[in-house]
Amino acid sequence: MRNLNKILWGLTFVVIGVIIGTNSLEITNINIFFDGWWTLFIIIPCFIGLFDEKKELINHLIGLLIGVLLLLSTRGIIEFEVVAKLIIPIIFILIGLSIIFNNTIKSTVMKKIKEENKNGLDTITATFSEQKIDKDNEEFQGAALDSVFGNIVLDLRKAKLKDETVIDISAIFGGAVIYVPQDANVKIKSTPIFGGVSNHSLKSKDNKKTIYISAFCMFGGVEIK
Numbered sequence: 678m679r680n681l682n683k684i685l686w687g688l689t690f691v692v693i694g695v696i697i698g699t700n701s702l703e704i705t706n707i708n709i710f711f712d713g714w715w716t717l718f719i720i721i722p723c724f725i726g727l728f729d730e731k732k733e734l735i736n737h738l739i740g741l742l743i744g745v746l747l748l749l750s751t752r753g754i755i756e757f758e759v760v761a762k763l764i765i766p767i768i769f770i771l772i773g774l775s776i777i778f779n780n781t782i783k784s785t786v787m788k789k790i791k792e793e794n795k796n797g798l799d800t801i802t803a804t805f806s807e808q809k810i811d812k813d814n815e816e817f818q819g820a821a822l823d824s825v826f827g828n829i830v831l832d833l834r835k836a837k838l839k840d841e842t843v844i845d846i847s848a849i850f851g852g853a854v855i856y857v858p859q860d861a862n863v864k865i866k867s868t869p870i871f872g873g874v875s876n877h878s879l880k881s882k883d884n885k886k887t888i889y890i891s892a893f894c895m896f897g898g899v900e901i902k
Contacts, residue, residue, distance in 0.1 A: 685725045713751030719744030735870050739768050772870050772895075803827030803851065812836035819843040824851030824897065832856045833888075843889045848872065848897030856902050861886040863901055869894045876901040 699705040723740035743764060749755040799820040801808055809830045817836040822829050822844065831844075834856050842861075846853050857863055862884045867874040872894030878901050892899045 681728045685728060689721060689725070712753075713748045716744050716748040716751065720748065735771055735868075738771055742767055742771070801829055801831065803829045817842060820845070822846045822848075822853050824848045824853050827851045829853040830856075833861075834858050838886050838888070840885060841887050841889065844891075846890065846892040846894075846899050848892065848894045848899055850895070851897045853897075853899045854902065855890075855899070857888055858886070860884050861888050863888050863890060865890045865892065865901070867892040867894065867899070871895065872897045874899040874901070878902065 693709075696705070696707050696709060700707060700709075719740055723737045723744060726737035727734065727741070746755065746760045746763065750757045750760045799818070800823070801810055801820055802823045802825075804823075804825045804827050807828045807830070809832075811832045813832070813835040815836055817833060817838055819842050820831065822831065824847065826849075828851060831853070836858070838858065838861060844855065857878050859879055861878075862880060863876055863878045864887060865874055865876060866889075869892075874890075874892045874894060875898070890899075890901070
């Protein structure tokens, strides 16, 4: 996926260079400043972003759709009033589909969550509030974090972890910060909708412990430190 993303960007610049060059030599006469050409600054990055596994798929789909609708509008194919009426409902539809099909995605993280959920997870909730949880010298089996218009800070730097630990996070108009020990690798499976997950933890092949994180972020964010 990552190589494909780079290839697509490379091909984009090659095509632009070829068009400009052949136009300059009067071999071709391709008008790159056609009506609505500026929408390509929305369409191309969003389209290429669909092939980048680190990016937010739903955000790129929304951007791509908006770009295409604006292009059709500037070309006179669709009236702008129609485009304005369609954008909001289509965004909600895409968000809804993303939520529905999120649980059907198979990955290592999701399999681990299903296995570990049988043992039960601690539940930490912050609704219009802030929760700061310190697990110093405590055994930590895993947790389910729900942050709704709130913030959760979970410190696991001195916690007693198993070889594999699962954390399930839901951040809706809220956030969560998780401090992890240096001897643990972090693997993330996330569904960001106008939000995201940032991982600043140290990576090492020698680490024997693994923390699996499944995050759903809607207008919210999760930070791993």
